[in-house]
Amino acid sequence: MTGRTISGVHNRALALIDRWVQKYSALVVVLVAAFLVVFIYGMVTAPNFLTVFNFKTIIRDAALVGIMAIGLTFVTLSGNFFLLSMKETAALCIIAFATSMSLGYGFPISFLFTMAIALLAGAMQGLLIGLGGNPIVVTLGAAGLFFGLGSWWSDNLVLSFRRPHGAEWLGTGSLFGLPNITIAFILIAIAAEMTLRYTTFGRQVYLIGANRAAGKATGHENLSMAIKVCIIASVCSAFVAVAFSAQVSSAHVNYFSSEFGSSGDMTIMVIATVMVGGNSIMGGFGSTLRSSLGAIFISTVDNMMVLHGFNSGPRVLAVGLMIVFSIIVFALLRRGSRALE
Amino acid sequence: MSRIKDWLAESHDLAFAILLAMIVYGYFAVTNEFFATHRTTFAIMERFAVLGLVGLALTLCIIAGEIDLSIGSNAALSAVIVVRFTDSLGAETALLIAVGVATLIGVIQGYFIAYLRIRAIVLTVGTLMLLRGVALFVAQEKTVMLTDFTIPDFIATKVLGYFSPASLLVVAMFVVVGLFMTFTRYGREIYAIGGARKEALAAGINLQRPMIIVFAISGFCAGLGGCIIGLRSGTAQALGLQYLLLAGTVAAFIGGVSILGGRGGVVGAAIGTLTVNFLNTGLVFNVTPAFMVQLYLGVLLMIVIMFQTGSRMFDDHQRRRQILSDVDGRRDQLLRRRAAALHSGQGGGGPGAG
Numbered sequence: 001m002t003g004r005t006i007s008g009v010h011n012r013a014l015a016l017i018d019r020w021v022q023k024y025s026a027l028v029v030v031l032v033a034a035f036l037v038v039f040i041y042g043m044v045t046a047p048n049f050l051t052v053f054n055f056k057t058i059i060r061d062a063a064l065v066g067i068m069a070i071g072l073t074f075v076t077l078s079g080n081f082f083l084l085s086m087k088e089t090a091a092l093c094i095i096a097f098a099t100s101m102s103l104g105y106g107f108p109i110s111f112l113f114t115m116a117i118a119l120l121a122g123a124m125q126g127l128l129i130g131l132g133g134n135p136i137v138v139t140l141g142a143a144g145l146f147f148g149l150g151s152w153w154s155d156n157l158v159l160s161f162r163r164p165h166g167a168e169w170l171g172t173g174s175l176f177g178l179p180n181i182t183i184a185f186i187l188i189a190i191a192a193e194m195t196l197r198y199t200t201f202g203r204q205v206y207l208i209g210a211n212r213a214a215g216k217a218t219g220h221e222n223l224s225m226a227i228k229v230c231i232i233a234s235v236c237s238a239f240v241a242v243a244f245s246a247q248v249s250s251a252h253v254n255y256f257s258s259e260f261g262s263s264g265d266m267t268i269m270v271i272a273t274v275m276v277g278g279n280s281i282m283g284g285f286g287s288t289l290r291s292s293l294g295a296i297f298i299s300t301v302d303n304m305m306v307l308h309g310f311n312s313g314p315r316v317l318a319v320g321l322m323i324v325f326s327i328i329v330f331a332l333l334r335r336g337s338r339a340l341e
Numbered sequence: 342m343s344r345i346k347d348w349l350a351e352s353h354d355l356a357f358a359i360l361l362a363m364i365v366y367g368y369f370a371v372t373n374e375f376f377a378t379h380r381t382t383f384a385i386m387e388r389f390a391v392l393g394l395v396g397l398a399l400t401l402c403i404i405a406g407e408i409d410l411s412i413g414s415n416a417a418l419s420a421v422i423v424v425r426f427t428d429s430l431g432a433e434t435a436l437l438i439a440v441g442v443a444t445l446i447g448v449i450q451g452y453f454i455a456y457l458r459i460r461a462i463v464l465t466v467g468t469l470m471l472l473r474g475v476a477l478f479v480a481q482e483k484t485v486m487l488t489d490f491t492i493p494d495f496i497a498t499k500v501l502g503y504f505s506p507a508s509l510l511v512v513a514m515f516v517v518v519g520l521f522m523t524f525t526r527y528g529r530e531i532y533a534i535g536g537a538r539k540e541a542l543a544a545g546i547n548l549q550r551p552m553i554i555v556f557a558i559s560g561f562c563a564g565l566g567g568c569i570i571g572l573r574s575g576t577a578q579a580l581g582l583q584y585l586l587l588a589g590t591v592a593a594f595i596g597g598v599s600i601l602g603g604r605g606g607v608v609g610a611a612i613g614t615l616t617v618n619f620l621n622t623g624l625v626f627n628v629t630p631a632f633m634v635q636l637y638l639g640v641l642l643m644i645v646i647m648f649q650t651g652s653r654m655f656d657d658h659q660r661r662r663q664i665l666s667d668v669d670g671r672r673d674q675l676l677r678r679r680a681a682a683l684h685s686g687q688g689g690g691g692p693g694a695g
């Protein structure tokens with residue numbers, strides 16, 4: 001009796017796996033299974049991993065990359081690939097913010113000033129992309145431009161402003177036991193998801209991303225859309241720059257290049273986050289929720305590896321593997337479901 | 342004279358590139374007395390050895406309608422490999438291993454791009470990070486260094502006036518790739534999948550072969566460039582060489598490739614790289630900080646993009662006007678013919694509705 005039940009369960013499980021293998025491809029199933037095994041093994045064996053404190057740390061680590069990734073998701077969803085200038089925009093903005101703060105203009109004015117610069121930066125890139133420039137190449141050029149401007153403005157020095165300043169609540173303050181940056185991340189994530197789901201603008205993003213020709217035929221040009229989404233991405237970068245500057249009370253153009261986090265380049269981390277979340281890079285499919293979860297996921301894996309005592313090399317390697325892995329899995333899953341461009 | 346005119350009309354991109362190169366060179370030659378000298382020319386050729394390879398690789402990728410973002414990481418990885426293993430295995434073996442690994446990475450990338458039918462940017466942004474991780478792993482998060490400096494000395498020896506063994510090798514590489522792209526079927530397939538991918542696939546070109554060839558060459562160039570940098574300076578960092586992508590892209594675009602693919606060539610790549618090198622070297626001569634070079638390169642790239650986008654919009658506009666006027670002419674012709682028919686038939690048939 002029991003033997004038969006077990007064999008029944010066994011058969012059903014086999015049938016389930018069989019169906020999966022048929023529905024997706026064998027490669028996908030094997031890859032996902034292998035990844036799950038490694039992930040669960042690491043999670044169980046890492047010391048102090050499953051604690052509330054560690055969970056809070058993970059989300060706080062994910063916050064800055066996550067906010068940028070949410071901004072970039074708009075660009076990706078609208079079919080404009082991604083911006084290679086995320087960290088350079090942030091570098092320019094952090095210099096603007098710190099200069100303004102150190103001149104004693106106070107938080108609100110400095111914040112608005114920084115946002116205005118981000119707006120300009122985003123609008124410029126969006127205009128060029130919307131007119132038909134390739135997003136990658138345009139933003140590669142813009143990246144060099146912004147980084148150069150930031151270095152030139154700050155003379156390549158560290159700018160700092162004194163500790164009791166108006167931005168401390170954002171950088172180091174906390175509310176209900178959660179750091180304010182985490183709260184900002186959650187609020188931005190909710191607002192972005194709401195915008196995408198329930199507003200006309202959000203639906204237009206999906207429409208233009210999914211089918212640019214159809215968008216054009218129904219009067220939704222990519223020009224205005226590109227400008228809007230680039231501004232959103234730049235403003236998110238600027239917000240991250242302000243939050244980070246408020247945290248450390250200083251600024252330098254290189255803060256987002258190498259010293260930031262574990263994995264080197266901030267731009268690539270942000271793009272990785274968008275990809276690992278499973279958003280379609282061709283546009284039209286995905287959500288900011290996926291990017292937020294992607295940020296938390298990468299942060300989780302990173303945290304786990306830190307707890308296991310890995311150096312930066314294997315950690316960068318792991319993030320790289322995650323990106324390539326997610327690209328291959330999502331490409332195989334979507335194979336044939338979309339017309340090839 | 343008319344031959345020059347024909348050439349200008351046929352390849353105005355190349356003419357523009359040559360003009361730009363001459364302007365940049367002339368500017369620095371006039372403003373700085375040390376610029377137009379034999380020694381500086383040698384220094385420019387030394388820079389050309391590395392940047393030329395990257396510019397060549399990116400030119401090929403863009404001709405094929407793709408872009409290889411992982412080129413800096415790939416170069417950094419081979420630099421780390423060659424510097425790390427030169428002491429233990431000897432320079433030749435280390436060089437072979439490093440360039441072999443880089444080429445293999447390129448082949449794998451090309452295969453996956455063609456097999457998964459994804460855009461190269463999607464995959465290469467992933468491998469950008471992956472290869473950095475591998476390079477960090479190989480270097481054990483340190484800056485690797487040579488102990489024996491006979492190889493750097495050999496690479497920097499002067500031969501034939503302006504050349505070193507490294508730059509001679511690169512010039513030879515340009516010639517070989519140029520011949521390959523112009524005179525072989527495989528080379529023309531690369532142009533075909535860039536300029537008109539759907540039509541090329543419909544005509545029976547297998548996407549995998551040109552894609553693998555392009556990315557293999559790209560990987561080879563990145564690997565060789567990384568090796569030259571690593572061996573010449575005797576050190577290598579896993580997180581270095583990030584500037585190669587921007588400089589190489591600027592070089593490729595000045596050289597006249599179109600982002601839509603299918604246009605451009607090896608000669609353009611060489612001239613574009615030289616222009617960037619003139620700018621770089623000249624700015625260094627005028628004591629400009631490194632970040633300003635990046636600023637100028639960024640501005641240059643934006644200008645070239647604006648120029649291209651503008652000319653494309655103008656072309657589209659012209660084409661649309663041409664089509665509209667063709668349609669108008671055809672309609673006029675038909676109307677006239679119908680009027681004549683009605684006239685000769687003495688109004689026998691009913692007048693057709695407009």
